[in-house]
Amino acid sequence: MRIAFYGSSILSTYWNGAATYYRGLIRALSELGHHIVFYEPDVFDRQSHRDLDSFDWCDVVVYEGTLAAVREVAQRAARADIVIKASGVGFADDLLLSELLKAARPEALKIFWDVDAPATLAQMQEDPDHPLRKALHKLDLVLTYGGGDPVVRAYRALGAGSCIPVYNALDPIDHHPVLPDPRFAADIAFLGNRLPDREERVDRFFFEPAAERTGSRFLLGGAGWGDRQMPDNIRYLGHVPAKDHNAFNATPKAVLNISRADMARTGFSPATRVFEAAGAGACLISDHWEGIEEFLKPGEEVLVARDGQDVSELMSQLTVAKAREIGKRALARVIADHTYAQRAVLVDKIFQRHFDTLKGAMA
Numbered sequence: 001m002r003i004a005f006y007g008s009s010i011l012s013t014y015w016n017g018a019a020t021y022y023r024g025l026i027r028a029l030s031e032l033g034h035h036i037v038f039y040e041p042d043v044f045d046r047q048s049h050r051d052l053d054s055f056d057w058c059d060v061v062v063y064e065g066t067l068a069a070v071r072e073v074a075q076r077a078a079r080a081d082i083v084i085k086a087s088g089v090g091f092a093d094d095l096l097l098s099e100l101l102k103a104a105r106p107e108a109l110k111i112f113w114d115v116d117a118p119a120t121l122a123q124m125q126e127d128p129d130h131p132l133r134k135a136l137h138k139l140d141l142v143l144t145y146g147g148g149d150p151v152v153r154a155y156r157a158l159g160a161g162s163c164i165p166v167y168n169a170l171d172p173i174d175h176h177p178v179l180p181d182p183r184f185a186a187d188i189a190f191l192g193n194r195l196p197d198r199e200e201r202v203d204r205f206f207f208e209p210a211a212e213r214t215g216s217r218f219l220l221g222g223a224g225w226g227d228r229q230m231p232d233n234i235r236y237l238g239h240v241p242a243k244d245h246n247a248f249n250a251t252p253k254a255v256l257n258i259s260r261a262d263m264a265r266t267g268f269s270p271a272t273r274v275f276e277a278a279g280a281g282a283c284l285i286s287d288h289w290e291g292i293e294e295f296l297k298p299g300e301e302v303l304v305a306r307d308g309q310d311v312s313e314l315m316s317q318l319t320v321a322k323a324r325e326i327g328k329r330a331l332a333r334v335i336a337d338h339t340y341a342q343r344a345v346l347v348d349k350i351f352q353r354h355f356d357t358l359k360g361a362m363a
Contacts, residue, residue: 004080014049024171028344030057074099118262148268175279181247186219189252194224208308249280278330283323
């Protein structure tokens with residue numbers, strides 16, 4: 001099928017946590033025979049921070065950050081069998097949604113793919129006139145980055161006819177074990193951009209344990225932390241390019257996952273980095289969120305912390321041998337149950353089922 005996918009960026013992970021999610025799913029859908037064109041705007045300096053250039057599984061159209069350009073690329077949706085508008089494109093999202101719904105053919109499947117469901121739902125629940133909320137009845141399907149039953153129920157309550165979570169996963173082509181790299185040597189490492197709705201949790205799960213465990217080596221990667229005061233045992237790297245993520249995950253004794261506040265409250269929303277770290281064979285320490293056991297088994301495939309004190313205690317008990325064993329089990333689990341190839345098979349079945357329903361309604 002011909003798929004027109006409008007998202008934030010597939011070419012750049014710079015300030016764009018959904019890029020690897022897009023890549024994994026779209027590459028796997030391409031391998032199932034779909035032809036995908038990805039449309040992304042040239043905004044927020046993303047195009048000067050590309051980390052993907054050469055690939056044959058997707059066509060990419062980069063358009064100017066102007067309203068005229070939005071209207072022009074929206075018209076191309078008329079060529080597609082499936083039209084997908086992702087959340088958080090980053091420029092004229094409401095206009096893009098409106099124009100896509102007008103341009104899509106009646107027999108095309110029209111999908112909203114929410115890569116930040118807790119934030120999107122909060123906005124719609126607070127605003128009865130939110131453009132997406134008013135457009136839900138025109139969409140055939142809502143897919144979400146995660147969220148489980150709470151997100152499904154919330155979308156249905158707002159008027160979505162169908163909502164199905166499609167969780168993050170591992171793309172073994174991009175994320176896999178590598179040899180340790182001295183640049184990333186540490187007892188524990190955290191990789192994440194500085195965001196307002198995560199900083200308080202980073203304080204509790206990373207900075208406070210660092211202040212307590214002065215003899216341990218902490219490593220911090222991600223944009224935005226440069227002016228942040230931090231203990232002397234934290235080494236700050238700044239932005240870590242995607243090409244270095246495997247080494248960043250494979251080298252430290254442990255890697256820390258810290259969810260954004262709304263993701264932790266919602267649950268069933270494993271971050272992309274959970275699977276990337278497990279795919280590199282890392283020993284992952286994750287903050288607690290509802291449903292984590294659906295993806296990795298606590299105590300055997302992942303270590304779970306409810307606060308900074310838990311992080312400190314887990315670090316004090318963690319040996320190199322134990323860390324390696326946990327990482328080995330995590331890698332085996334995600335390869336067995338959580339790859340994008342498996343997610344794509346699910347999505348392909350969803351597409352076909354909804355196409356059959358749409359055809360029946362139009363007959």
